[in-house]
Each structure stands twice: as structure tokens, then as C-alpha cells.
Amino acid sequence: MAQSIAGTNLASNWHSPVAEPVVRVYADWDLDGDYSDADEDISGYVLRVSIAHRLLDAVYGLPVMGGGRVSTASLTLLNPAHRFTPENANGLAGTYASIAQRKAYRVPVKIEMGYRDAVNGAEVLTQFVGQVENADPNERAGQRMLVYTCKGLDGFIERHRIYSTVREDQRVDQLIAHYLTAAGLTAQQLDKAVTTLPFAWANGEPLLDLLRAFAAADGGWLYWDKAGVARYERATHWLESADSLTPQATLTGAVATQQRNEALYRNVFSSVRASYTPMAHGPLRVVYTNDDVVEVPPAASTTITCEFTQPCSTVRTPVVQTDYSPASPAGSDMASHCSLTMTATATRAELTVTNSHASIPLYLYRLRIRGYIIAVGDAQEVRAETALTLIDGQRDHEVSNPWLVRPEQAAFVARRMLTLLERPREIVTWTGRLCPWLELGDLVTVQNSAQGLDTPAYVVGLHPSYAGGALRMDAELLPQANVFPGGDYFTLGASKYQTPSDRVYF
Amino acid sequence: MTTKLYRVGQSAVTVRDPDGLQTARELVGRRERSLTGDMLSDVVASKLRWTVTWQHLSSAEWSTLKAEVARTVPMTWQPPDEGGATYTVTVAEWQTERTEFGVTCSAVLEQS
Numbered sequence: 100m101a102q103s104i105a106g107t108n109l110a111s112n113w114h115s116p117v118a119e120p121v122v123r124v125y126a127d128w129d130l131d132g133d134y135s136d137a138d139e140d141i142s143g144y145v146l147r148v149s150i151a152h153r154l155l156d157a158v159y160g161l162p163v164m165g166g167g168r169v170s171t172a173s174l175t176l177l178n179p180a181h182r183f184t185p186e187n188a189n190g191l192a193g194t195y196a197s198i199a200q201r202k203a204y205r206v207p208v209k210i211e212m213g214y215r216d217a218v219n220g221a222e223v224l225t226q227f228v229g230q231v232e233n234a235d236p237n238e239r240a241g242q243r244m245l246v247y248t249c250k251g252l253d254g255f256i257e258r259h260r261i262y263s264t265v266r267e268d269q270r271v272d273q274l275i276a277h278y279l280t281a282a283g284l285t286a287q288q289l290d291k292a293v294t295t296l297p298f299a300w301a302n303g304e305p306l307l308d309l310l311r312a313f314a315a316a317d318g319g320w321l322y323w324d325k326a327g328v329a330r331y332e333r334a335t336h337w338l339e340s341a342d343s344l345t346p347q348a349t350l351t352g353a354v355a356t357q358q359r360n361e362a363l364y365r366n367v368f369s370s371v372r373a374s375y376t377p378m379a380h381g382p383l384r385v386v387y388t389n390d391d392v393v394e395v396p397p398a399a400s401t402t403i404t405c406e407f408t409q410p411c412s413t414v415r416t417p418v419v420q421t422d423y424s425p426a427s428p429a430g431s432d433m434a435s436h437c438s439l440t441m442t443a444t445a446t447r448a449e450l451t452v453t454n455s456h457a458s459i460p461l462y463l464y465r466l467r468i469r470g471y472i473i474a475v476g477d478a479q480e481v482r483a484e485t486a487l488t489l490i491d492g493q494r495d496h497e498v499s500n501p502w503l504v505r506p507e508q509a510a511f512v513a514r515r516m517l518t519l520l521e522r523p524r525e526i527v528t529w530t531g532r533l534c535p536w537l538e539l540g541d542l543v544t545v546q547n548s549a550q551g552l553d554t555p556a557y558v559v560g561l562h563p564s565y566a567g568g569a570l571r572m573d574a575e576l577l578p579q580a581n582v583f584p585g586g587d588y589f590t591l592g593a594s595k596y597q598t599p600s601d602r603v604y605f
Numbered sequence: 606m607t608t609k610l611y612r613v614g615q616s617a618v619t620v621r622d623p624d625g626l627q628t629a630r631e632l633v634g635r636r637e638r639s640l641t642g643d644m645l646s647d648v649v650a651s652k653l654r655w656t657v658t659w660q661h662l663s664s665a666e667w668s669t670l671k672a673e674v675a676r677t678v679p680m681t682w683q684p685p686d687e688g689g690a691t692y693t694v695t696v697a698e699w700q701t702e703r704t705e706f707g708v709t710c711s712a713v714l715e716q717s
Contacts, residue, residue: 117646120634352640532645547640568634569647 100340101347102325102536107222112214113534114354119215120533120570121223122148124174126231126247127207128195134209138191144182146244147175148210148565150227152251154322154539155560155575159366161524162559162577164334164512165315166322167539169307170251172210172227178243184236203231208249212563212570213535224535226563228327230255253323256282256306262444263301265412265473270295271317275310275331282306288324289331292317294508298378298473300410300445316502318515324538325561334515337540337557338588346544346555348534350574355531358547368496368520369485373513374478375503381474385467386411387448393463395437395454402451411470414443417450423466433461443470481506483513485521496520518584526575527556533563533570545576555579609683610673613693618673621666622685625658652716653692655684661707674699674712682714693717 104110112118123142125134134140154167181187185202192199197206207230213223233248259282266274271292278301279287294317301309314321318334337343352358386407395401407414417423417439425437436456442449448468454461498516503509527545537543541558560575588594611618634648659670673680674696682694699712 116644117648119648353643354645355640356637356645358640531639532647549640568649569637569645 100324101342101538101541102224104224104536106219107213108216108219109213109222109224109535112216112222113532114351115214118532118570120565120568121211121213121215121221122565122570123211123221123223124148125209125211126203128191128197128203130197130206132207138194141176141183144176144178145174145565146177147173148212148563149173150210150561150563152227152322152325152539152561153559153575154320155526159520160361160363160526161366161519162320162557163516163519164318164320165311166320167559169254169257170227170229170323171254172208172229172247172249172251174208174210174247174249176245176247178236178238178245181236181243183234183245185234198234203234203247205230205232205255208247212533212565214570225326226535227325228252251323252284252286252327253307253329256284256310259306260303261301261306262303262447264443265298265300265410265445267298267412268295269299271313271319272331274299274313275321275329278306278310279329284329286326286328287330288328290319290333290336292319292331292333294318296502297504298410298412299502302410302446312500312502316500316504316508316512318512322539332540334511335583335588337542338583339593340540342538342541343557345542347541348537349544349546350529350531350534350576351546352548355529355547356571357528357530358550359528359530360550360552361526361528362523363526364523366520367490367523368494368517369490370493371483371496371498371513371517371520372480373483373498373500373503373509373516374480375506375509376478376501377476378504379474379476380412381409381472383415383469384409384472386414386470386472387466387468389463389466393452393466395452395461395463397454397456397458397460400451400453402449405448405450405468407446407448407468407470409472409475410445411443411472412445414441414448414468414470416441417466417468422469424464426462426464427459428462433459437461437463441468443468445473479506479509481509481513483510483517485517487521489522519582522581525578526559527552527578528560529574529576530571533572534574535563535570537561537572537574542579543574543576557582606685607683607689608685609681609691610670611681612673612676613679613681617681617683618669620670620673621659621662623657624660625656626684627656628684629654629656654697654716655682655694655714657684657712657714659708659710661704662710663707667701667708667710670710674710679717680714 150172152170154162156163182190210227211223212226229249229251235246237244272289387405425433438453440451546553556576556578559577562573608622632648633650636646683691694714697713697715702709
């Protein structure tokens with residue numbers, strides 16, 4: 100959704116023959132949540148900025164389900180007198196522990212870009228919100244620079260792994276909201292998903308991968324916008340959002356310096372197969388057995404991690420003499436000196452065994468854990484075949500996602516993917532003056548009269564940059580034609596059931 | 606008509622008025638042609654650049670001037686005939702020539 104430019108003259112200034120670029124960069128050195136402190140406006144040191152926001156999948160070069168790539172920014176700063184150098188106690192490192200101790204790692208960064216207006220002065224919009232990942236001082240004769248490599252907020256759940264209990268009958272957006280909030284990412288704008296998953300849990304996979312798999316299971320995508328807000332957009336979002344229905348800018352040759360068109364024939368498929376695995380409540384089963392003896396020293400505790408053989412919706416705390424037998428080295432019953440606490444998730448449990456006897460060690464025999472399993476059925480397949488005859492022979496694409504659990508879900512996902520992949524797509528890369536309010540998913544009109552190009556297209560990649568005093572952007576654009584082959588889809592919350600009814604998805 | 610050149614934040618130093626003064630405006634930014642051939646100008650700032658010449662400086666005048674033009678730190682520059690307006694500059698380069706009439710110095714000052 101395009102950023103608001105109400106009250107500004109950015110719409111005219113961005114394609115003026117003479118523009119006055121403005122770049123503002125802030126770093127929250129003291130980690131207090133604002134950029135208002137001394138030294139936090141580092142705009143005066145900026146040499147170059149390069150930002151990337153992409154919905155494009157790295158393999159397909161198309162916006163496919165799940166999400167794109169993590170947003171990045173590269174900031175090249177002048178570093179006079181080693182001002183930003185982490186090892187220099189006479190620079191900012193002498194004031195801010197975030198620089199001295201962590202080399203600015205995870206210091207929040209905000210980048211704004213825009214143009215100076217003759218009446219209103221500087222008019223800027225946020226282009227990136229993220230955190231520093233690397234700080235690389237770079238010194239040459241006569242020039243000291245430092246490059247900060249930054250990642251969007253999504254980059255910091257790339258390696259965030261969690262284990263959770265099972266959440267039942269939750270919509271995909273509810274699941275995304277739950278896990279994002281638990282990870283501390285509360286800035287969210289999530290479409291209401293169509294799919295409700297009967298069971299969902301986290302099993303130690305990277306959280307970003309998990310959330311994108313949820314999104315893909317609903318045919319949508321999860322990404323972070325320029326202001327650092329997590330956005331889940333369902334499959335029909337581009338048919339429903341005003342900014343994806345009406346062009347938000349016209350990208351003409353007058354402010355373009357380069358244009359490339361890439362036709363992606365390599366990713367044309369004649370069919371898409373999507374497999375799904377049904378899930379249901381299962382019976383009470385033993386999901387963990389410890390064949391070893393657990394030894395607990397006198398007046399001490401031992402914690403063991405128990406990995407389950409199957410995910411469980413509910414786990415029972417082990418019962419003495421049923422699920423374990425505590426005994427002394429001589430074999431006498433130690434139940435009165437043994438206590439056991441358990442913290443369980445869907446796929447593992449942490450068991451803490453405490454021996455309250457002051458002098459006798461405790462041995463735990465035949466430990467097991469029982470739980471109500473989630474019964475996962477055999478994988479079944481749904482196939483969508485193209486009716487087009489654009490390529491020779493059969494080329495199959497396979498969709499695999501553990502959260503595809505229903506046939507209608509798989510059918511929808513297969514059909515949605517086939518729609519994207521059954522014909523060669525063209526990606527137009529437009530390079531020119533930065534249009535600062537565009538966001539991923541916005542519709543624009545791209546024009547090049549010499550080429551005969553005048554078409555609406557979705558923004559699927561945005562690369563704002565600043566170098567040599569000029570603001571530029573590489574905008575990757577997916578022409579709108581045939582992205583949604585129908586045109587009369589049932590819009591959630593807007594369409595009314597009628598005769599004849601609108602389509603529901605595809 | 607007074608000409609001054611001194612370190613920013615320090616006591617003002619009056620130097621002799623120059624005999625030649627060229628002022629040029631530079632647009633900082635980028636200019637390039639668009640796909641339609643139109644000129645795209647991105648202007649970050651407009652900065653001044655002075656080429657100043659002092660001819661036949663006496664030893665005392667040169668001594669005062671040399672102490673200032675030789676500095677590599679931000680300087681305050683008050684050109685003559687601008688009603689006392691001052692600019693922060695750096696001395697980008699300077700050169701001298703000694704003759705029987707004294708020292709001739711030419712310096713380039715760039716606005717910060």
C-alpha cells in the first residue's frame with residue numbers, strides 16, 4: 100500500500116527536470132526506541148545508500164507464495180577521525196556501548212528519502228527500517244569510510260528458532276500474529292486469511308521460514324514494508340487493495356535512465372502438483388521412551404530434553420510407577436524423594452527430576468511420556484493442468500508444504516501457482532528517479548513510447564538508492580495482464596452472495 | 606573592505622585584501638540524460654568556490670597569510686566586498702611565487 104503523500108508536493112517534485120534530493124539516516128545508538136538523541140542523525144555523513152525490498156522469489160524470479168526475500172540496506176558513511184569506528188574510544192564508541200561492545204550489531208536504523216520542495220522544504224518518506232548486521236570500516240589514503248550492512252526486521256527472525264505447543268483451528272493470519280508478537284514484532288498489518296489450520300506448531304525451524312510456510316499454505320505472502328511493518332497479504336489482495344487496483348504512479352521514459360525487460364521462459368510449467376497431508380486428533384500414545392537410567396545426585400536436580408516421536412496436541416505429565424520408577428542404588432523405592440516437573444511443547448519436553456534425599460542418589464527407570472498425538476495421514480496429491488499450449492511437452496512443478504492439509508487448500512494453491520507459471524512472465528526493470536511513496540504490490544503504469552510499452556504492472560521489487568547526489572530506484576515490475584485471469588472474484592468482506600455468484604478464488 | 610581567514614571558532618585573523626578574486630558556483634549532484642533525452646538534474650546543494658590571488662605580499666603579510674592557508678581544518682572565510690558575510694571553507698590548494706617584489710600567493714577555497 101503506497102505511502103501517503105497528502106499535503107506534500109512529492110507527486111510533482113519526483114519527476115521534475117531538476118530535483119533536490121534529501122536523504123536522512125538515523126541510528127538509535129542508545130537503543131532507547133527513538134532517533135532524537137545527539138549523534139543519532141547521521142545524515143551528514145552519508146555517501147551512498149542502497150536498499151532492496153523484494154517479493155520476487157530467488158529461484159523463479161516471480162512473486163510466488165510465501166514471501167520474497169529479506170529486505171536489506173547498505174549504508175556507506177564518511178568516517179572522519181574514525182567517528183564510527185568501533186575500536187576508537189575517541190569517537191562514538193566512547194559514548195555508546197552499542198558501538199564499542201557490539202560493533203553496532205542490531206542497532207535500529209531508519210532511512211528516509213525524498214525531495215526538497217520550494218514551499219514546504221524537505222519532504223521525505225521512510226524507505227527502510229531495520230537493524231545493523233555488519234559494520235565494516237574501510238580506510239584508504241585520504242578517505243575513511245564505514246559501510247553498515249543492514250537487514251530489515253524480517254532478517255532477525257531468520258535464525259530465531261522456537262518450539263511451541265499446538266494451536267488448534269487458527270486462521271493463518273492469527274498464527275502469524277501470534278508468533279510475530281511472541282518474537283517481539285508487534286508492528287503488523289495482516290489480511291484475514293481464508294485458511295484455518297486444524298493444528299499448527301513450531302518445531303525449532305527458523306521462524307521466518309515457518310511463517311512463510313503458513314502464508315504459502317493460504318496462497319498469500321508475508322513481507323515487511325518500508326516502514327518495518329509485517330504485512331500478510333492473502334492471494335486476492337491485489338484484487339482488493341485500492342493501491343493495487345489504481346496506478347499509484349506513471350513511470351515514464353522522461354525520468355528513466357534505463358529499462359530492461361526479461362521474459363522468464365525458463366519457469367513455464369504445464370502442470371502444478373500440490374500434495375497435502377491430512378491431520379486429525381489421534382489417540383493417546385507413548386511418544387517418548389528413555390531406555391537409559393537417569394541418575395540424579397542427592398539433593399539435586401537433573402533436566403533432560405525429550406524429543407517426541409510424533410507431535411502431540413496434549414501431553415500428560417509422567418505418573419510415578421506408571422511412566423517411571425524411581426529407585427535407590429540398592430533398588431528400594433524412592434518415590435517419596437522424587438518429584439518431576441515438565442514443560443512440554445508439541446514435539447519435545449523438558450523434564451526436571453529432583454531428588455530430595457540428602458545423601459542417596461536416585462535412579463529413574465523406564466521413563467516414558469504419553470500424549471494425544473496428531474495423526475498425520477498419507478500424502479495425497481492434487482494436480483492442476485494448463486489448458487494453454489505455450490510450451491512443448493510436459494513440465495511439472497511440485498508444491499510441497501507441510502501445512503497443506505486439506506484437498507481444497509491444495510487445489511487452490513496448485514491453481515494459483517499454475518496461473519503464475521503456465522505462461523512466460525515478463526519482468527520489467529525500470530531504473531530512474533526515485534518515486535518515494537511506492538510500496539511492494541502497488542500498481543503503476545510503465546510507459547516507454549519508443550518500445551510501445553504502456554501497461555499497468557505490479558511493483559514486485561524496489562531498490563531505492565542514493566549516490567553521487569542523485570536518488571534513483573530500480574523498480575521490478577510484473578505486468579498485470581493474466582496475473583488474475585478472471586476478474587469477478589468474490590471479495591471477502593465486500594462481495595455479496597448472489598445469483599450468479601462471483602467466483603471464489605479460482 | 607576587510608578580508609579575513611581563520612580557523613572556525615577561533616579569533617579572527619585579518620589578511621591583506623586580495624588582488625584577484627574569482628567566485629564560482631558549483632551544483633553538487635548528478636546530471637544525466639533520460640531515455641527520452643531529457644536532462645535529469647539532481648541537485649543536493651549549491652556551493653561556492655573562490656580562487657584568490659594576493660600579489661607582492663610583504664614578509665609580514667605573507668607570514669600572516671601563510672599561517673592560515675596552510676591549515677587543513679575548516680576555516681572561516683570573509684571575502685572582501687560582501688558586507689562582512691562569512692563562509693565555512695577548506696583550503697583546497699595554494700601555491701606561491703617569490704619575486705623581487707615579494708610573494709605572490711594563489712589559493713582555492715571551497716565552501717564546506
